[in-house]
Amino acid sequence: MKTMHLAVAGASGQLGTLVVNELIRQRAIHPGMALTAITRTPGHHAAWQEQGIDVRFGDYDQPQGLAAAFHGVERLLLISTNAIDGTGRRLEQHRHAIAAARLAGVDHIVYTSFLQPEEGKTSLLNDDHLATEALLQESGIGHTILRNAFYQDLLLVVLGTAAMDGQLRTAMGQGHVSCVAREDCAHAAAAALAADYRGNRILDITGPAALDARALAAIAAQVFGKSIEVVALDADSRARHFIAAGMPASMATMLAGIERWLATDAMHLVSDDFTRLTGRQASPVQAFLQAHRRQLLAPTLPPA
Known part of the structure; x- marks a missing residue:
């Protein structure tokens, strides 16, 4: 061999x-x-x-x-x-x-x-x-x-305060995002690297669903066990909110810019390339939030 x-x-x-x-x-x-x-x-x-x-x-x-x-x-x-x-x-x-x-x-x-x-x-x-x-x-x-697509880890930032105060503040407007698990991106990369494919190809690696802010809020409400309200902000206000929560200004500006870009619906794409490449199903946002529920609710949960 x-x-x-x-x-x-x-x-x-x-x-x-x-x-x-x-x-x-x-x-x-x-x-x-x-x-x-x-x-x-x-x-x-x-x-x-x-x-x-x-x-x-x-x-x-x-x-x-x-x-x-x-x-x-x-x-x-x-x-x-x-x-x-x-x-x-x-x-x-x-x-x-x-x-x-x-x-x-x-x-x-x-x-x-x-x-x-x-x-x-x-x-x-x-x-x-x-x-x-x-x-x-x-x-x-x-x-x-x-x-x-964006890693699901981004949701730890986006939903961090929502888990505490019940408000999902966002500048993504009516846009959608098909967040993907980092582990799924690793599976895709390993599969593509180990394959015998020799030509040129482009594959879209996405999560299983493109979600808007209301859908994210509904999933978060189910996982957190509390009502989550969507609060629409412009990008400047969103950056100020990040900064007020202790985020460095440069990162706050970048993340607010990402949400402003999402508002154009540029990321409204769901692909089955991941499944065809790996033979697996991409992990949904619900599973990610459930796995990180204690981390997101840490200020309100009693010690384990």
Whole structure:
């Protein structure tokens, strides 16, 4: 049996860790997989090394060493970085990684993009992904682009105060969002990386339903056991609300901007690409909120 050499770049992040662990489980069932974890902190992953994982140093900001980090890799998962600061750094990081992959002879790149990146929809989240997708097209390397919807983790912020005071304040208007579990994105990335697909494709990785604010409030009310009222705000008021709750101004502005973008209904998309890719059903918002119910209601729940 020919061994397939897979690598996860950005392996130390939350998504990367989930992907590596999923591939370790798959390797136990389906041998014939060589797995490399590429990270800026290889010394933190002795447990992976003990399981036969090749842990290599790699830093998107140090392009001179990336080709060596990718040496011998056939299929590479390129996890988009979190350098979302409007400086162009994230796109430059992705450019370095794609150029190094081409130099190293990587056959296929799986890239974690963002749902519905389109020309004319300028935002910190949209622009770098759109430009990175173009770099992949230009590279000549076979690729799978996973356009992930917002993580369900975002709901911990959106519904945090609603769990306490019964008010879902939002600037998303009548827009919808198909939030997806981070674990589901990891399953999709692992499946795409381990597949034998050789061409170019774009897959939309979404949750099972696109929900507006009223639907989110109804689900939250059921999980929390209390009435949740939707309070519509403009983006500036929403940012001020975040700041008043203790959030840094830069993050508050970004999250309020996301909600303002949701108000355009740009994220009203539900796809079955996840199921076709993984053979699983995407986890619903109800399950996520139930799993985090105690965390969300922590101020009002008695000690366990």
